[in-house]
Amino acid sequence: MSTPYGAPVYFLYLAVALIPIVVGLMFGKRLLWYQNLVTLYFLYLTFGGAHYKQGIALIIYVLWQVLLVGGYHRYRSKKNESSVYFMALLGALLPLVLYKLLPAFHVNPSMLGFLGISYLTFKAVQMVMEIRDGQIKTFSMRVYIQFLLFFPTISSGPIDRYRRFEKDFENVPEREEYVTLVDKAIFMIFLGFLYKFIIGYYLKTFGVNYFEGALLDNTSFWNLLMYMYSYSLYLFFDFAGYSLFAVGVSHLMGIKTPINFNKPFISPNIKEFWNRWHMSLSFWFRDFVFMRMVFFLMKKKVFKSRTTMSNVGYMSLFLLMGVWHGLTWYYIVYGLFHGIAICVNDAWIRYKKKHKNLPSNIFTKCLGIFITFNTVCVSFLIFSGVLDKLWHH
Template sequence: MMFPHMIPYAEPIYFFYLLLALCPLAIGLYFGKRVKWYESCVTLLFLWMSFGGEQWHQGLALVGYVLWQSGVVGTYFHLRSKKNQTSVFYLFVLLAIFPLAITKVVPFFHDNQPSLLGFLGISYLTFRSVQMVMEMRDGMIKEYQWLHFIRFLLFFPTISSGPIDRYRRFEKEANQAPADYLDYLEKGVKRLFLGFLYKFMLGYFFGQVLLPVVAKEAMMSGGVSWALVGYMYVYSMYLFFDFAGYSLFAIATSNFMGYDVPINFNKPFLAPNIKEFWNRWHMSLSFWFRDYVYMRLMFTLMKKKVFKSRVVSSNVGYFALFLLMGIWHGLTWYYIAYGIYHATWICLNDAWIRYKKRHPSLPSNRLTHSLAVIGTFHGVCLSFLLFSGFLNTLFFLK
């Protein structure tokens, strides 16, 4: 049987094949047995559906990428205790990032033509590989088996856009069936149907029905207008429901397979400040950058006493973090400006928190909390307008 090329979770027929393929696995898990060989077959099937056929070049890039990262991570595991540990560590982090860096830089110099090394989900696989190197250095991963690493790397429900799992958590569940599979099944069904509501109903409404209308009106107005404000809010709603819906599908599929991968969204538009927003929005990515970039940079800055003030070190860390996040999305002015916007906002938010601690008489009640939520929501929507690239089209590419 030949399966057509399919983007994960993009069309109803994908879910038909998915649920059909997962039924035998679910039956085994219900009876307390994880059938690893069948799970591997299902993984290969859905990788073929995503990266085979007309996307064969992405499939080849994926194979080459897996071989590269297996070599990088495996080699570092054997060299991590040698002399010049710090230099070796930084070298292998750079080697793990190298394929992703190439795919980000090539389009910038070749008229937005994608790199031949690129494939859907390369960023999220890179996060997993870099995480492995860092945790090996910290002594948190004490054993390495290349087949287990590849299994973690190619976990197909989350391969294209996350959520970003942690190896040690994944490894515990990969070797045994969950104690109460019915609980996993119940959570999976709820998340699957909520994902349908988010992505195929609300996401479709905001993205396919409303967004083209407000975009056309904003283009006709030719500048700052109420139509542009409408575009800002409609795009923000579309971005949330589309991405949150996809994440729910990935998590639901993982639940059906007996894995409890981390959630990605937790009512982000109810956050009362920007730092809390990033603790609720694309959480697995936020926490990955916090743990593996920001905290390590802060430790280095404080240890080497680069700045006398901890506040200055923290602010430098925020700007480095969000600039990196912006560049990760793409080498364009609006992604970089998006990163600067959030870094500035978080620094101001920290300054405000320090000011409130020195002035405890400032009001803090339901009204101030509600105003903070409303203000944060509008500020985030403004940042999403910047992130969308629509301003670039509106003002620079007419």
């Protein structure tokens, strides 16, 4: 067993292991030593045995990030040079950058990589930025390690925020609040079963796999269209299902990890879509990349026109997101595609502000949802990599 939540037996182990934690929290106590044992055990399931190399990579990674962030925090409590800040940022990014870039130079980076490295990097980078801004004043190595190694979300998020996590970790919820959390958690986990193991499974088997075969046999528009829709829906149910497990298990442990999906396919425009799809990632990019970049550009008055500036901001942001997914042409094009979609969306909003007499009713709203859904599906078609397979076929 390697991926968390991958096999039914994983849930069985989880259910048994979590009972003492849940009972403890019911009585207002966090059984920390026991929770640490459970964490070690589940990390071992993912990063031990045949995957021991990943385990070693993870240990080295965590040591590196703890020394780096701890060191920067110490420095920042005395001084605040920009050059040191940039060094710390680079340091936090370094393992991920090496891991992604080395294959291009034909060096095998396996000793650096482990499942979830990109997600842990988000956590480390935000620490450096918030310490720089003076928002994280007290830094506890203990909490930071717990934050990085929080096993329910380690492989694919949702990406939590340190200050939020710390608050939950250091406190035990009131019984009434905790009962509601458990209630929600059980609902989420069962909804996750439905999403990932039933709907996702059928979409994958009878949709994605079937139409991929059909498409490679016969490149017709119909097959392409059906592949696109089934892949897009599969992507949602599979990832949303996983996220429901991760959030549900966090809740059972008294940690209110933020949700990742909020009915993304009913978004009336692309901007709204990104507020509802893989939310913890897009909010991370919004808060730590986009807003900082635009703030800098605006303060230094790099661009005269506000429109140019926001377009440059959006394009760089989504390009970066594409690159983050992997250095492959279809991930990068996927990023650029969404960047363009947001710029078009913005241009339309400006047009609408000038022409206030445009109709706005249930019909235009449905049209908006239809256009957004199909635009997103086209982007996922690019993202799927099937076009690359067709090209090389």
